[in-house]
Amino acid sequence: DAKTTQPPSMDCAEGRAANLPCNHSTISGNEYVYWYRQIHSQGPQYIIHGLKNNETNEMASLIITEDRKSSTLILPHATLRDTAVYYCIVKIIQGAQKLVFGQGTRLTINP
Amino acid sequence: EPEVTQTPSHQVTQMGQEVILRCVPISNHLYFYWYRQILGQKVEFLVSFYNNEISEKSEIFDDQFSVERPDGSNFTLKIRSTKLEDSAMYFCASLGVVQSDEQFFGPGTRLTVL
Numbered sequence: 092d093a094k095t096t097q098p099p100s101m102d103c104a105e106g107r108a109a110n111l112p113c114n115h116s117t118i119s120g121n122e123y124v125y126w127y128r129q130i131h132s133q134g135p136q137y138i139i140h141g142l143k144n145n146e147t148n149e150m151a152s153l154i155i156t157e158d159r160k161s162s163t164l165i166l167p168h169a170t171l172r173d174t175a176v177y178y179c180i181v182k183i184i185q186g187a188q189k190l191v192f193g194q195g196t197r198l199t200i201n202p
Numbered sequence: 203e204p205e206v207t208q209t210p211s212h213q214v215t216q217m218g219q220e221v222i223l224r225c226v227p228i229s230n231h232l233y234f235y236w237y238r239q240i241l242g243q244k245v246e247f248l249v250s251f252y253n254n255e256i257s258e259k260s261e262i263f264d265d266q267f268s269v270e271r272p273d274g275s276n277f278t279l280k281i282r283s284t285k286l287e288d289s290a291m292y293f294c295a296s297l298g299v300v301q302s303d304e305q306f307f308g309p310g311t312r313l314t315v316l
Binding site for chain 2: 092125128132133134135136137142178188189190191192193194195
């Protein structure tokens, strides 16, 4: 799996958009960008994934650059409950492959 | 909404003892995983399981570890002789189909080895 680089920590004010960057400059053509988060010591939770087009669901938006070397996860209106560690992971979707977690970004939402 | 469940939530054991961590994956899922997270460290893959056999395992998953799906619903992780360094959160996860979007994780079992 290609490696990703994320800032270790970020802060965001409650109600504002939280933009979490991820670099994946060695991503292969058949690799998707996945985002998971882990709230405190709970099990990781899937957020969103994409290949090359921007994606949006009820939780977040994913913006992938045209060269696919980086992406941004956007939480449009962050709440205190969004405080968590956010993981950017690249993997191919075919095959039930393991998730390889890095250190992620610890996002703190401040009131 | 279907969810992965794990029992117990916290297990305390003495070094050298055997422990069995239990997971009930989502009912129609086909792929099962164990991950662990030592306090303050990243989540690490241990093993994946499909069609009643291990499909992949990490270096961590040595002979002290084994997995089983004894009855078609439970998925267990056994540690034969626990060591202090086995203290961690253990997460079970399941996946429905190959092209599925996401692995669903359970809440974890905190294992403390004294």
